[in-house]
Amino acid sequence: MIKISISSKQNVNESKIKNAVLKTLQSNKVENAEISIMIVDKKQMAKYAGKYYKKDKREHPVLAFPNKEVKPNFVFPPNTSQHLGEIVLVGDKDDKLAHWASHATLHLLGIHHD
Numbered sequence: 001m002i003k004i005s006i007s008s009k010q011n012v013n014e015s016k017i018k019n020a021v022l023k024t025l026q027s028n029k030v031e032n033a034e035i036s037i038m039i040v041d042k043k044q045m046a047k048y049a050g051k052y053y054k055k056d057k058r059e060h061p062v063l064a065f066p067n068k069e070v071k072p073n074f075v076f077p078p079n080t081s082q083h084l085g086e087i088v089l090v091g092d093k094d095d096k097l098a099h100w101a102s103h104a105t106l107h108l109l110g111i112h113h114d
Contacts, residue, residue: 001032001081008039013094020098024105034083035108037101045090062100063088064107084108 002025004018017037025033040048042059049060066085087104091097106112
């Protein structure tokens, strides 16, 4: 079972965001996982970025905090739920939020880019 929790004070389409994360997990053959997502305003995101990304001063549309790095091709034990981590998003456009939620999910799975 996949559990995706979203906390937001913004008016966003939570089902669109959840579906993007769900598709990303399913395409990576993850069947049992939990992810927490928080949608914040720019001011709050700047606080998180300043706290956790001190050397990187640019604006961030998304931050991902993995519970632990999962190696590619990792097979989760059957019938167990793995808490992959937390995602923090900023914005109010559902398409962008869904895109960045999917992107951050890949990071939680240990899939990174240059």
